[in-house]
Amino acid sequence: MLRAFVALSVLTGLLSCEPEVGDEATPVRGLKTHLVEETERVTIRRFPTVLEPSELNTLSFEVGGKLGEMQIAVGQRIAEGDVVASLDPTSLQLQVDNARAGVDQARASSENAADTLARQDELLSRGSVTRVAVDNARADAEAKAAALAQAEKALETAEENLDNAVLRAPFDAIVNSVEVESFATVGVGTPIATLYRPEAFEVAFSANFEVASELVVGKPAKVRLADRPDIVLDAIVSELGSRADAVSSFPVVLTLTSTDPVMKAGMAAEASMEFPLPREQGYVVPVSVAIMDGQLARNGGPREPSALGVYVFDPETSTVQRREVMVGGVRENSLIIIEGLKPGDRVASAGVSFLRDGQEVKLLPDAD
Numbered sequence: 001m002l003r004a005f006v007a008l009s010v011l012t013g014l015l016s017c018e019p020e021v022g023d024e025a026t027p028v029r030g031l032k033t034h035l036v037e038e039t040e041r042v043t044i045r046r047f048p049t050v051l052e053p054s055e056l057n058t059l060s061f062e063v064g065g066k067l068g069e070m071q072i073a074v075g076q077r078i079a080e081g082d083v084v085a086s087l088d089p090t091s092l093q094l095q096v097d098n099a100r101a102g103v104d105q106a107r108a109s110s111e112n113a114a115d116t117l118a119r120q121d122e123l124l125s126r127g128s129v130t131r132v133a134v135d136n137a138r139a140d141a142e143a144k145a146a147a148l149a150q151a152e153k154a155l156e157t158a159e160e161n162l163d164n165a166v167l168r169a170p171f172d173a174i175v176n177s178v179e180v181e182s183f184a185t186v187g188v189g190t191p192i193a194t195l196y197r198p199e200a201f202e203v204a205f206s207a208n209f210e211v212a213s214e215l216v217v218g219k220p221a222k223v224r225l226a227d228r229p230d231i232v233l234d235a236i237v238s239e240l241g242s243r244a245d246a247v248s249s250f251p252v253v254l255t256l257t258s259t260d261p262v263m264k265a266g267m268a269a270e271a272s273m274e275f276p277l278p279r280e281q282g283y284v285v286p287v288s289v290a291i292m293d294g295q296l297a298r299n300g301g302p303r304e305p306s307a308l309g310v311y312v313f314d315p316e317t318s319t320v321q322r323r324e325v326m327v328g329g330v331r332e333n334s335l336i337i338i339e340g341l342k343p344g345d346r347v348a349s350a351g352v353s354f355l356r357d358g359q360e361v362k363l364l365p366d367a368d
Contacts, residue, residue, distance in 0.1 A: 077198065117134070120134045202254060286349050
């Protein structure tokens with residue numbers, strides 16, 4: 001009984017030495033901040049799009065026939081004058097030969113009729129034939145001369161058709177599509193291939209009314225290739241749709257004013273344009289300063305600011321204070337704050353989701 005009492009007394013003493021819950025000081029969280037100082041006067045709006053040729057040219061034969069083997073492929077670069085496709089020349093050459101024979105025959109007939117007329121004229125002067133005979137000879141000579149001219153025209157057409165049996169590129173181009181297969185029989189005007197100039201591209205996208213109302217033809221823009229984000233090309237607004245192609249969605253076309261050898265039709269791209277801020281200027285802060293406890297409420301207009309919560313460091317109390325600011329736009333991976341911050345403010349830029357209003361923090365030095 002005595003041993004049990006002693007053991008209980010020792011245990012009670014040990015427990016009395018343990019600190020009570022809540023006696024330990026809560027550790028002060030280190031705070032990484034962004035110093036508000038950089039200013040910006042414009043915001044950037046971005047639009048996903050696809051690179052397209054400014055003009056597609058469809059090539060076709062002016063004469064029908066059987067194709068030879070197609071030597072071009074989609075995406076291939078060809079030079080002006082290169083052969084795009086050719087027809088089997090056998091039947092066309094036969095037409096030329098027949099037309100040439102017709103010319104020879106018509107020429108012989110015409111020359112014979114001309115000689116006959118000359119003889120009839122001479123006989124008329126001697127009084128050996130009548131005027132009627134001369135007139136008949138003259139009519140026959142004129143008819144044979146007309147037949148010769150017609151035969152020569154037929155030969156010219158046959159030779160032109162033979163030349164047209166070879167379809168050549170009218171300019172330096174890239175093959176956009178091949179519409180036929182080798183050895184197929186094609187008619188006049190059948191699409192054979194479509195080509196586009198390698199230096200003439202455009203992109204198109206739809207914008208809402210607020211954005212479209214800010215645009216004018218000639219406004220500068222940039223186009224970045226999705227597959228090669230290091231390539232950024234200059235462009236201008238070339239077309240603005242006055243009629244929406246969907247509900248409050250207006251078509252916009254940008255024409256590229258610079259090119260790059262890697263550009264091909266169908267490549268994914270991103271168009272971007274600068275718009276003035278709703279205020280004269282704003283302050284650039286990283287996106288990580290945003291308190292993500294809700295959604296930004298905005299209607300999408302380039303001049304419509306949005307409310308956002310951030311934590312601002314108070315150097316007098318070493319605490320963070322929640323503050324509502326107005327976002328006027330974005331720039332790369334940054335927000336542009338047009339209201340609620342001033343130069344010299346320090347905004348929490350890391351671990352924002354673990355902070356609370358009024359929390360004591362320890363300011364960490366800026367990274368070099």
